[in-house]
Amino acid sequence: MRWLRRTALRLALLAGVALAVPTGSVHPTTISLTTIGTAKAVDAGEDSLWVLALGSEASGGADVTTGLTDAIQLVGVEPATGRAVAIGLPRDLYVDLPGGPARLNTALRDHGPEEVARQVALLTDIEPDVVLVTGFDGFLSMMGTLGDVEVDSPLERFTTEEGGVVVRRGTNTFDAEEALLYARTRTSLPGGSDFERVANHQRLLLAALQRLKAAEDEEGFLESVTLSALAGLETDMTPGQVYRLVQSLTTIEPRRTAACIVRGTFERVGEADVVIPDTQQALAVGRDAVDDLRLQGGCRDGS
Numbered sequence: 001m002r003w004l005r006r007t008a009l010r011l012a013l014l015a016g017v018a019l020a021v022p023t024g025s026v027h028p029t030t031i032s033l034t035t036i037g038t039a040k041a042v043d044a045g046e047d048s049l050w051v052l053a054l055g056s057e058a059s060g061g062a063d064v065t066t067g068l069t070d071a072i073q074l075v076g077v078e079p080a081t082g083r084a085v086a087i088g089l090p091r092d093l094y095v096d097l098p099g100g101p102a103r104l105n106t107a108l109r110d111h112g113p114e115e116v117a118r119q120v121a122l123l124t125d126i127e128p129d130v131v132l133v134t135g136f137d138g139f140l141s142m143m144g145t146l147g148d149v150e151v152d153s154p155l156e157r158f159t160t161e162e163g164g165v166v167v168r169r170g171t172n173t174f175d176a177e178e179a180l181l182y183a184r185t186r187t188s189l190p191g192g193s194d195f196e197r198v199a200n201h202q203r204l205l206l207a208a209l210q211r212l213k214a215a216e217d218e219e220g221f222l223e224s225v226t227l228s229a230l231a232g233l234e235t236d237m238t239p240g241q242v243y244r245l246v247q248s249l250t251t252i253e254p255r256r257t258a259a260c261i262v263r264g265t266f267e268r269v270g271e272a273d274v275v276i277p278d279t280q281q282a283l284a285v286g287r288d289a290v291d292d293l294r295l296q297g298g299c300r301d302g303s
Contacts, residue, residue, distance in 0.1 A: 030138035030232030032065050034113045034131045035241070041129040042241045048078045048293060049248045052117055052128035054108060056135050064135040069108045071183070071201055074120055074128060076293045082253035085293045086205065087124060087285060088198035088261040094274040095119050103274060108133065123262060123277060124286030130237075130245060136180075138232055143176035147215065149207040150174075151182065155196070160185040179204060194275070195261055202259040209254045260285050260299040 035042065041049045052074050058067030072089040091105035097119070098111055107116045113131035121127045143149070151172050159166050160181040165174075167182060174182055183204055189196040235242060262282045264275040281300045288297045 029063050029065075029234040030135040030141070031234070032063070032113070032131075032133040033233065033235035033237055033242070033245075034065075034133075035237055036114060036117045036128050036131060042237070042245050048076055048291075049130075049245070050126055050128045051075045051077070051245075051249070052113075052120055052131045054113075054116065054131065054133045055139075056108065056133050058135060064133045064138075065108060065113060067109055067135075069105045069116065069133070071198075072104065072116075072120075073198075073201060073205070074124060074126060076126070076289060077248045077252055078293045079248045079251040081256065081293075082251050083256045083293045084252040085258045085260070085289045085295060086202050087126075087289065088202055088259065089120065089123070090194045090198055090262065090264070090275050092194060092273065092275045093123075093262065093264060093277045094267075094269065095123075095277070101269075103272070123279065123282040125283050126286045126290050135232075140176050140180060141232075143179050143208070146176075146208060146211055148173050148175050149179060149204070149211045151179075151203050151207040153200075153203065156190045158185070158188050158190055161188050174207075195263070198261050199259075202261075206254055206257060206259075209252055209257070212250075213254065258289075258293070258295045260289075260295055261301070263299075263301045 036052075041047050052072075054069040054073075055071030056064040056067035057070055058064045068091075070091045072091060074087040074089065076085045076087075078084070089104060091103065093104040094101060095104050095107070097107055097115065102110075104116070104119060107119055113133065117128045117131050151167075151174060153167055153169055153172055155167070155169060157166065157168050160178075161184070163177070163181040165178045165181050172182075183197075183201055185200070186192065186194055186197045189200075237245070262277055262285070264277040267274055267276050278301075284297065284300050285295065288295055
């Protein structure tokens with residue numbers, strides 16, 4: 001069963017850091033893994049694989065799939081090359097859900113992981129193969145076991161909204177608690193924008209991948225993560241599919257990653273502040289990335 005221990009812990013780690021960090025307490029399920037459709041890409045092994053990674057705000061004692069998702073990242077992996085791309089989607093994107101227009105971050109809570117996947121597919125023209133949801137506890141547990149990570153920030157100096165963590169331009173070293181505070185911060189960022197926060201999530205993911213590459217061969221490292229990973233994992237996948245999925249995720253070479261964010265305009269709808277998505281930009285980025293996981297046309301965001 002060694003392969004199961006190794007795959008569960010790696011899956012938990014990648015889930016926790018790829019996503020925006022939730023708030024909450026103890027969950028019976030800290031990581032949920034759901035296949036979409038036939039998920040043929042999971043069985044193929046060598047083809048590109050698309051994982052929709054979500055950070056849940058489910059309250060203590062609730063399943064992680066019942067919460068708001070304030071972190072949304074569509075991650076593509078190409079095992080044959082080690083190439084990966086992350087497409088970040090702000091939580092306040094205003095989309096047409098079955099119950100009427102609403103923010104994207106309500107889709108998981110109100111309609112389940114399949115609806116989140118459907119909305120992302122409509123925006124990017126990429127259908128996820130798997131939806132991966134992580135909770136607050138899973139993040140802290142996996143990051144705590146992984147150890148300190150080094151996050152490279154291009155932003156002007158800022159202090160996290162909670163905890164008073166000072167983030168400087170350049171390399172910053174974070175433990176698990178500091179990484180959590182970093183990922184949750186928005187209003188104290190230089191631009192106060194959720195776009196900046198989504199970019200910070202991607203920087204944290206890259207830092208965690210770099211740390212994983214450095215630590216995975218350390219004696220006892222994999223075993224030390226196993227207990228917490230197995231305790232919180234719930235999935236409809238077969239053991240073989242889980243194995244192939246995690247093998248794909250762990251082929252990622254940090255130096256061969258790319259990242260982009262779906263853009264939009266801020267508007268007020270009723271009492272809510274929302275982001276009207278730039279559907280042309282989202283489709284262009286998705287269609288650029290879907291075949292070879294490259295962003296040869298850039299993010300098409302005017303920057």
